[in-house]
Amino acid sequence: MFKRAVVGLLVALLIFPGLVRAQNHPPISVENASTLAVLRDITVPGGAVRALDFAPEGSLVVTGSADGKVRVWDAETGEMQREWDAHPGGVNSVDVGADVIVSGGDDGAVRLWNMSSGEQTAEFTDHQDVVRAVAFSPDGSLVASASQDGTIGLYDVANAERVRTLEGHTAGVLSVAFSPDGKTLASGGGHLDNSVRLWDVETGDEIQALEGHEDGVWSVAFSPDGKLIASGSADETVWLWDVAEGKDVAQFDRLRDRVVCVRFSPDGTLLASADFNKKLRVWDVAEEEELADVELHEVGLLQVAFSADGTLLATSDTKGVVKVWGVP
Secondary structure (H helix, E strand, O other): OHHHHHHHHHHHHHHOHHHOOOOOOOOOOOOOHHHOEEEEEEEOOOOOEEEEEEOOOOOEEEEEEOOOEEEEEEOOOOOEEEEEEOOOOOEEEEEEOOOEEEEEEOOOOEEEEEOOOOOEEEEEOOOOOOEEEEEEOOOOOEEEEEEOOOEEEEEEOOOOEEEEEEEOOOOOEEEEEEOOOOOEEEEEEOOOOOOEEEEEOOOOOEEEEEOOOOOOEEEEEEOOOOOEEEEEEOOOOEEEEEOOOOEEEEEEOOOOOOEEEEEEOOOOOEEEEEEOOOOEEEEEOOOOEEEEEEOOOOOOEEEEEEOOOOOOEEEEEOOOEEEEEEOO
């Protein structure tokens, strides 16, 4: 499998030069986050951009939209590289690996795609309702899916089969994220459940429920060192949780609208959030201090993502606009 991944990546480098383009922007950091500026606007056809992720290398960014299409873009130039039909009804989530994309949509399906060709390589249709979120394990061997049917699916990529079903949330599941070591999965429950739950990936057992949010948890993310989890909620707050202690260590509140996405920077020093109040916010994790509060989108945000090298940040909104941010 390793050999196939390497060959696939080499092919992708030839097809997508954005994978290897040198970037002239400094990494976004605690020292310069307050100077974040929009480097490029990308207008994505097809309505709201519900899904957004950078490729593991370079400046390629992948979007999923309300029109059901997955698209690959060069974030530096704004040029679309490829597009294909992925999910009737709309794409809700994408995660990008080494020349492979996993997507989840309104049709209740989870699909794997070759990023270079756009060809479907696997399909899982066992959820009974909308798939809200998908995520690769760090080594790419597993995919997790969160569904409105209240379950989480774990799939073996190599054998294209579901290996485990995680049950415990009392409402639909809105978000999932693997820990950096791949041993733990975090999930966020919908309205009335309102919890962040931790799961043992190997056994499928629930480890702990982290409670405190007063509405659905739309997004969860592990810090790169695996010590913290960030959660963004419809209760208009972002919480930081200590994984080992199983308790909250910080709360960012009074954000004035539901928080739909949270992401740590690659070095773990920053936390970015996107909310339905059009705001991109960036915090210093160590000091629990807000460094940037920017409102340049005309409508509510849906996603935020850092590039793998931390030099770019992208946001998407309900109107179909992706903004690429960096330090000028």
